[in-house]
Amino acid sequence: MRLNKKSRFSGFFYIKNAPGILLFSCLLGCEPALEHLPEQQLMDKAQQGHGAAAVLLAKKRERQGDFPAALNWYQKALDAGLTNELDALLALKQRQDGFLATASYLEHHLQQQQSVNAAEADLAADYGLWHYAQSPAYFASNSNFSCSLTLQPVVQSKAGSRQLQLLQQQWQQDSQLSSLPVCFLPEKRMNSTDLQCSYQAGQRIQCQYQVLKPDVAQGGFSQLLVVAGEGTANYNNGIVQLAESSSFEVFRHEFAHILGFIDEYSLSTEVAQAECRSDKIRPNLLTDQTQLDLYLQHWQLQRHDIQMQPVESCDNAGVQAFAPVATMSFMRSHEAEIPELYFKLMQKVLAQPELIMPVQYFYAYLARQEQDWYHWRLLMDQAAKQGYPDAQHLLQEASAIPTAP
Known part of the structure; x- marks a missing residue:
């Protein structure tokens, strides 16, 4: 029997790395691994x-x-x-x-x-730093009919861009909404550090909308559709503000606000005081049953077309409001369906798109607050070109004011 002789290299092993080269690695006496x-x-x-x-x-x-x-x-x-x-x-x-x-x-x-x-x-x-990004832009456009209403989508991150694409796909798959003469322009990408939309759960999303003024002044659309930030979606003066996680049902609801539809759940006191004591004829809300004949005449409806239902919209203004449908609608619960009557009313509103306030009119108002008369006229001209009566009236008034020699 051969006895194995202990190598003088005991405690080491070697690895043949290349011809003629031996690398030795210690088994004992090495520095401990970092984690130790x-x-x-x-x-x-x-x-x-x-x-x-x-x-x-x-x-x-x-x-x-x-x-x-x-x-x-x-x-x-x-x-x-x-x-x-x-x-x-x-x-x-x-x-x-x-x-x-x-x-x-x-x-x-x-x-x-x-x-x-x-x-x-x-x-x-x-993170919405688009000048470094290389990803493609997505957009949907309706080309099979003329557009009574055109939306300019705006995103501030890739998540918002993906959600916008999904919402547009769902819009096209919706048998009611896809048949409306509503079009979407290619998305506008804004750096998040410029648009600065908020990320506060349970609070209305707010952004630095003034950075969009050059695009609004250029025209070509009547409403902004901002898909950015997180929090509560909302609609304000031509700006539909959605979260990057907003569902299609939320989008439907906020879109209806463009057409004058009012929430059928309790409005805040401030909003209720303004809306529920107004003489405006809303598509889905009556604040006084004595308005019924005027409502039917305005929307060219018959008495049998509607079923009056008490709703909570104006509770904070001390007014009992009524909706013209008996069933739960998407203006009361996002998940509910769009009643057939409401869809017909949407079509009626879009038949007179010049009466829908364009976002340019709101930006003109902001310019006036800043005494920026150049942009006030530029934006008001854009609103007037869309046929908005209030803009046309204000421009006529401005033209009638004598100027200093």
Whole structure:
């Protein structure tokens, strides 16, 4: 029997890496793996530019819930050249500081780069930095009939762009809405750091709409459709504001506001005071049963076409309001159907699109508040060209005012 002689290289092994070259790796006496290092030693390494050590510290602090410290160590990892940690840093920063602060950070980070790779360009689209993004734009357009109403979609991130595409697809698949003479222009992409839409759950979404003034003044549409931010969707003076997660049912509801439909649930006191004491004839709301004959005449309906139903719209104004349908409608519950009567009323409103207030009229009002008379006239001209009577009247008044010699 041959006895195995212990090699003088006991405690080592070797790997044949290439002809004539042997690489030796220690089994004993090596420095411990990073994850086994004492914390202070790990921190010292990270401070000295050891990226992997910084990542370990970042993930450890993140698990501990110390997000500011975790962000600091992720930044150290990026500074050390580990650019694949950018995604993790952004996700944590958004959780800690919000979407807009994260977009601003990413914009600053990319400005320091000599070039932007594909992964960074994709992140730029996620955070609405479109001048770095390379993703295609989506849009839907109705070309089989003339447009009584044209919407200009606006997005501030890739999530908003995807949701807009989905909503437009669902619109085209809806047998009622797709038959309306309503068209969508190609989406307008605004940098999130410019549009600055809010991300506050349970609060109305607000954006810096003034940055859209050049597009509104250029015309070519009558309503803005902004799909950006998170919070409560709303409609205000020609601007449909949807969240990036808004459903098609929410879109239907907010779109109906363009055509003058009123919520059939309790309005806020301020809105109720304005709407419920107005002499406007709304498609879906009567605030006084003595208005019935006038309502029927205005909408060219017969008494048997409607079924009066009490609704809560005007409760905060001390007024009992009535809807002209007995069933639950989509103006009371987003998930409910559009009653056939309401669809016919939509068609009637769109038969006179010049009576729908265009967004240019609202922007003219804002320009007047700022005493920006150049844009006031430019925007009012756009509203008047769409046939809006109030705009035409105001321009006539302005022309009649004598000017100084």
